[in-house]
Amino acid sequence: MSEEHKSSRPKLSIFRNWFSLAGLVVVGGSFFAFLFLFTMDLFRPTGNPYMGILAYLVAPTFTVIGVFLILLGLVLEQRQLAKHKPGWAIPRLMVDLSHPRDRRNLAFFIGASGFFLLITAVGSYQSYHFTESTTFCGQSCHTVMQPEFTTYLHSPHARVACSECHIGPGASWYVKSKISGTYQVYATIFHKFPRPIQTPIKNLRPAQETCEQCHWPKKFVGNLDRTYSHFLSDKTNTPYSVRLLLKVGGGDPTHGPVGGIHWHMNIANKVEYIAADERRQVIPWVRMTKSNGEQVVYSTGSFKYDPKKHAIRTMDCMDCHNRPTHHFQSPNEAIDQALAVARLDPSMPFIKKEAVDVLTKPYVSETDARQTIAATLKSRYPGQQGLDAAVDEIQRIYVQNFFPEMKSSWKVYPNNIGHKDWLGCFRCHDGEHQTADSKRMIKASDCNTCHIILAQGNGKELENLSAQGHPFHHPGGEIGDMKCNDCHTGANQ
Numbered sequence: 082m083s084e085e086h087k088s089s090r091p092k093l094s095i096f097r098n099w100f101s102l103a104g105l106v107v108v109g110g111s112f113f114a115f116l117f118l119f120t121m122d123l124f125r126p127t128g129n130p131y132m133g134i135l136a137y138l139v140a141p142t143f144t145v146i147g148v149f150l151i152l153l154g155l156v157l158e159q160r161q162l163a164k165h166k167p168g169w170a171i172p173r174l175m176v177d178l179s180h181p182r183d184r185r186n187l188a189f190f191i192g193a194s195g196f197f198l199l200i201t202a203v204g205s206y207q208s209y210h211f212t213e214s215t216t217f218c219g220q221s222c223h224t225v226m227q228p229e230f231t232t233y234l235h236s237p238h239a240r241v242a243c244s245e246c247h248i249g250p251g252a253s254w255y256v257k258s259k260i261s262g263t264y265q266v267y268a269t270i271f272h273k274f275p276r277p278i279q280t281p282i283k284n285l286r287p288a289q290e291t292c293e294q295c296h297w298p299k300k301f302v303g304n305l306d307r308t309y310s311h312f313l314s315d316k317t318n319t320p321y322s323v324r325l326l327l328k329v330g331g332g333d334p335t336h337g338p339v340g341g342i343h344w345h346m347n348i349a350n351k352v353e354y355i356a357a358d359e360r361r362q363v364i365p366w367v368r369m370t371k372s373n374g375e376q377v378v379y380s381t382g383s384f385k386y387d388p389k390k391h392a393i394r395t396m397d398c399m400d401c402h403n404r405p406t407h408h409f410q411s412p413n414e415a416i417d418q419a420l421a422v423a424r425l426d427p428s429m430p431f432i433k434k435e436a437v438d439v440l441t442k443p444y445v446s447e448t449d450a451r452q453t454i455a456a457t458l459k460s461r462y463p464g465q466q467g468l469d470a471a472v473d474e475i476q477r478i479y480v481q482n483f484f485p486e487m488k489s490s491w492k493v494y495p496n497n498i499g500h501k502d503w504l505g506c507f508r509c510h511d512g513e514h515q516t517a518d519s520k521r522m523i524k525a526s527d528c529n530t531c532h533i534i535l536a537q538g539n540g541k542e543l544e545n546l547s548a549q550g551h552p553f554h555h556p557g558g559e560i561g562d563m564k565c566n567d568c569h570t571g572a573n574q
């Protein structure tokens with residue numbers, strides 16, 4: 082009876098066919114690779130990014146390919162059998178639960194698929210988390226993301242995941258980001274990405290859905306007291322600080338008076354604008370819509386709005402805070418900071434000027450920069466005490482803020498928060514914008530609308546506080562009507 086059964090019902094076997102056999106080897110191999118990498122990852126969760134890629138992306142892909150091969154093999158084999166025994170094919174292959182062998186196979190099949198599904202579930206959950214992780218975003222494509230990852234690590238957001246700002250919650254942006262992410266992976270592998278990466282990022286999600294998850298937009302900030310420490314480029318590196326009271330204010334009447342810099346975020350008002358350039362540095366047209374629907378349009382010179390040519394953008398947090406985390410320090414700013422905290426010794430003659438100069442030069446690579454920085458300073462300060470520490474510090478500043486492989490540095494990424502090195506606030510508040518009936522908006526020379534100078538200078542001068550605000554004593558002489566960034570560029574003037 083059993084003989085007869087065997088001959089009339091040949092077994093479909095994954096062992097008799099090269100495809101299925103190969104598939105089996107692939108599934109087995111990738112499964113054990115996954116288990117191995119998964120265990121390693123469990124014990125070293127903050128480890129190497131490649132471990133994550135292998136465990137949660139590469140291994141599962143191979144498992145799926147393997148399963149596909151096994152199925153392909155079975156289909157081919159079934160066709161083969163059907164050819165030799167016409168009329169035999171599918172019906173007889175159906176499971177017949179009266180046969181103990183079929184029952185055994187079915188139990189095995191259910192068990193194995195259950196196990197496979199479980200592993201896939203764990204795997205895809207991990208893959209999901211992994212592709213969202215800072216390790217994946219920041220470290221996997223080393224050169225490409227190095228500038229953003231490095232600046233991120235030194236920012237107030239160093240503990241906020243990349244995806245919180247770049248993807249945000251919800252399924253649709255997750256899918257969108259994975260689609261553009263797939264292109265980015267391709268671009269990285271084939272070196273098709275732009276250097277530097279272009280900004281503003283076109284499809285960055287609106288701030289309401291990212292920043293505002295954490296920064297409660299109704300929060301009343303009030304006045305912020307900030308001191309900006311600088312050093313002049315003279316022989317003694319004369320310190321010059323300015324202490325500002327920034328009128329940040331707030332935008333929601335239930336939590337404080339509406340006004341000040343965060344007035345733009347007033348939930349009731351809307352500020353829209355048109356940028357004439359890609360980088361949004363030239364803003365010839367601004368429209369304010371008040372809560373009662375009244376609109377005020379400010380524009381410069383002869384600018385005429387043409388709906389076919391111009392896209393209108395609604396102002397949000399990122400129009401001012403466009404570098405909340407990827408802040409590339411300028412040579413001037415970085416050296417001022419190093420001198421202020423004595424990581425560079427201010428008693429070295431002309432060190433401010435020399436250090437800014439050497440950081441401003443173009444370099445082809447990090448090695449080139451390190452060597453030239455060391456050689457230049459050695460030739461300028463022969464026999465100077467503490468020279469090695471100065472060289473180390475300047476090299477450190479270079480590595481954290483300049484990325485020659487990606488052509489990234491402060492120069493290519495405008496910072497819109499102030500108005501010293503970039504136009505920033507003065508893109509709109511420059512005194513050129515007016516309504517049809519010549520009403521001007523707050524202009525650059527209304528210094529005290531945005532902040533007051535509590536104190537300025539150095540030493541004892543900084544104790545002379547003024548509640549009304551001091552007039553600005555510019556350490557570089559008279560400036561007249563010029564804009565700060567006509568002279569200040571982040572490098573030496």
Ligand code: HEC
Nearest residue numbers: 218219229230233238241242243246278280281282406407
């Ligand atoms: C606090 C929010 C925030 C976090 C966290 C964050 N980014 Fe960004 N990122 C931004 C903003 C805002 C921009 C600038 C957008 C613009 O100017 O269009 C930006 C720009 C970028 C750019 C474009 C190039 C540039 O420098 O402007 C890249 C690439 C990037 N981010 C990658 C990352 C990576 C990788 C991480 C994690 C290591 C990360 N970001 C974390 C907010 C964030």
Ligand code: HEC
Nearest residue numbers: 237238241245246288291292293294295296398399402405
């Ligand atoms: C996941 C939460 C989270 C998100 C999303 C987030 N931030 Fe923050 N942000 C923080 C934390 C935490 C700090 C540090 C707070 C502190 O030190 O008091 C911070 C600090 C800041 C500061 C103050 C920086 C300073 O110099 O002290 C600014 C400005 C800021 N965030 C703007 C933004 C903007 C703009 C976005 C959107 C692009 C954003 N944040 C998205 C959590 C977040």
Ligand code: HEC
Nearest residue numbers: 288292296298302327329342343345346397398401402498
């Ligand atoms: C008109 C420009 C502008 C807009 C728009 C804007 N901010 Fe600010 N914000 C500032 C300035 C200027 C400061 C003062 C700090 C500084 O200069 O770095 C500040 C300060 C902050 C701080 C720091 C407060 C502290 O206590 O240190 C946070 C957080 C912040 N803003 C979040 C936001 C968020 C979130 C949005 C969007 C809802 C937003 N800002 C919109 C200009 C702006």
Ligand code: HEC
Nearest residue numbers: 340341342344354367369401498505506509522523530531
């Ligand atoms: C896109 C254009 C635009 C930019 C950029 C911009 N503002 Fe404004 N701002 C406006 C408009 C429009 C008004 C309302 C008209 C007015 O009062 O002049 C305004 C009003 C203000 C006010 C008065 C708020 C009140 O209480 O009535 C302050 C303060 C201010 N801006 C500060 C800043 C600062 C600081 C920056 C840079 C960090 C900045 N703005 C960048 C468009 C802009």
Ligand code: HEC
Nearest residue numbers: 309323498499500501506510524525526527528531532553
């Ligand atoms: C539209 C608002 C606005 C106006 C008008 C304005 N400022 Fe400012 N200013 C700012 C903001 C915002 C910052 C802070 C930038 C930052 O946090 O980096 C700032 C920073 C400064 C600083 C410190 C910069 C540094 O890096 O040391 C000085 C000095 C200064 N302003 C002087 C002036 C003078 C002088 C005028 C008038 C001719 C003026 N400001 C007009 C918004 C304004």
Ligand code: HEC
Nearest residue numbers: 311312313314315321501556557560563564565567568574
């Ligand atoms: C005509 C060119 C010019 C203009 C315009 C100008 N500055 Fe300066 N500024 C200088 C020079 C030159 C120095 C001296 C630099 C030195 O000794 O390192 C200087 C020094 C400074 C310093 C201290 C040193 C440093 O590098 O930070 C600050 C702060 C400063 N200026 C802020 C401003 C602000 C804010 C504005 C706009 C309101 C402005 N300047 C407009 C030329 C200018």
